[in-house]
Amino acid sequence: MPELPEVESLRRSLLDLVVGRRVESIRVRESRLREGVDGRALRRDLAGRRCLGISRRAKYLILEFEREARLLVHLGMSGRFFATTEAEPLDRHDHLIFTLDHGGQLRYRDPRRFGLVRSGSARSFARDPRLTELGPEPFDPVFDGTHLAVRARGRRGPVKPFLMDARVVVGVGNIYASEALHRAGIHPARRVDRIAAARWEGLARAVREILAASIERGGTTLADFVDGRGRAGEYATALGVYGREGEPCPVCGAAIRRSVQAARSTYHCPRCQR
DNA sequence: CGGGCGGCCTGGAGGC
DNA sequence: TGCCTCCAGGCCGCCC
Numbered sequence: 001m002p003e004l005p006e007v008e009s010l011r012r013s014l015l016d017l018v019v020g021r022r023v024e025s026i027r028v029r030e031s032r033l034r035e036g037v038d039g040r041a042l043r044r045d046l047a048g049r050r051c052l053g054i055s056r057r058a059k060y061l062i063l064e065f066e067r068e069a070r071l072l073v074h075l076g077m078s079g080r081f082f083a084t085t086e087a088e089p090l091d092r093h094d095h096l097i098f099t100l101d102h103g104g105q106l107r108y109r110d111p112r113r114f115g116l117v118r119s120g121s122a123r124s125f126a127r128d129p130r131l132t133e134l135g136p137e138p139f140d141p142v143f144d145g146t147h148l149a150v151r152a153r154g155r156r157g158p159v160k161p162f163l164m165d166a167r168v169v170v171g172v173g174n175i176y177a178s179e180a181l182h183r184a185g186i187h188p189a190r191r192v193d194r195i196a197a198a199r200w201e202g203l204a205r206a207v208r209e210i211l212a213a214s215i216e217r218g219g220t221t222l223a224d225f226v227d228g229r230g231r232a233g234e235y236a237t238a239l240g241v242y243g244r245e246g247e248p249c250p251v252c253g254a255a256i257r258r259s260v261q262a263a264r265s266t267y268h269c270p271r272c273q274r
Numbered sequence: 275c276g277g278g279c280g281g282c283c284t285g286g287a288g289g290c
Numbered sequence: 291t292g293c294c295t296c297c298a299g300g301c302c303g304c305c306c
Contacts, residue, residue: 114300
């Protein structure tokens with residue numbers, strides 16, 4: 001579900017709700033996520049500590065606590081991480097409940113359990129390959145056309161999976177890969193070794209513009225995504241091609257096509273993207 | 275090493 | 291109403 005714009009929207013929405021609050025207790029109702037949740041470690045690392053800030057790396061949310069404690073949260077496909085109160089009835093997929101001071105709660109809800117929640121120290125996170133073996137953030141100045149061209153060297157596969165490779169650039173998932181390629185006018189199946197050098201800059205710019213536009217609208221909600229206040233994102237109505245098979249391209253009017261690449265749905269305009 | 279694919283899970287949608 | 295199949299925004303590991 002969540003790509004960079006959704007996680008960033010979640011991060012921003014949680015700032016007012018969580019920063020400055022103290023974790024009083026942690027309840028693990030279901031530990032079987034993508035990897036097992038270690039409730040004892042969560043309590044050891046976080047109980048009694050105040051949240052000082054929230055950052056994001058790729059599609060990971062990182063809550064920062066007193067004494068260099070960290071909480072890593074990944075939403076997988078169907079995860080939600082939201083603030084509420086104990087008055088809110090428990091959902092069967094409310095797997096983790098963080099009770100905050102003043103009686104509030106943070107809940108992690110995830111029907112498909114593809115997500116990840118774990119705690120650790122800032123030091124351990126600095127050594128975690130999940131966080132260190134990642135390409136640049138799309139809004140980092142090092143992410144530009146030259147970066148894409150360099151990373152494409154020696155590769156021959158189609159550009160869409162290339163764009164979704166977190167070692168190339170982080171945060172671009174299945175929706176925004178289709179959207180960025182549409183904006184850049186590049187066919188998703190085009191091999192990276194057949195993309196003219198001059199076009200990489202436009203693709204880097206398209207990635208940044210698409211992601212920024214989505215963040216501005218609070219991300220894309222197709223089914224599950226909500227922010228920390230339970231609010232859906234509004235970018236779905238602005239999507240140009242994703243999920244719009246047969247509909248007219250917003251640029252030229254040609255019928256949008258759906259195909260399958262690396263077992264994922266891909267959408268493109270046959271006229272704008274060659 | 276790159277890239278394709280299945281698997282991890284549940285639930286919603288659509289066909290019959 | 292029910293049963294079946296297909297599909298889903300991520301990621302990992304296996305395979306060639």
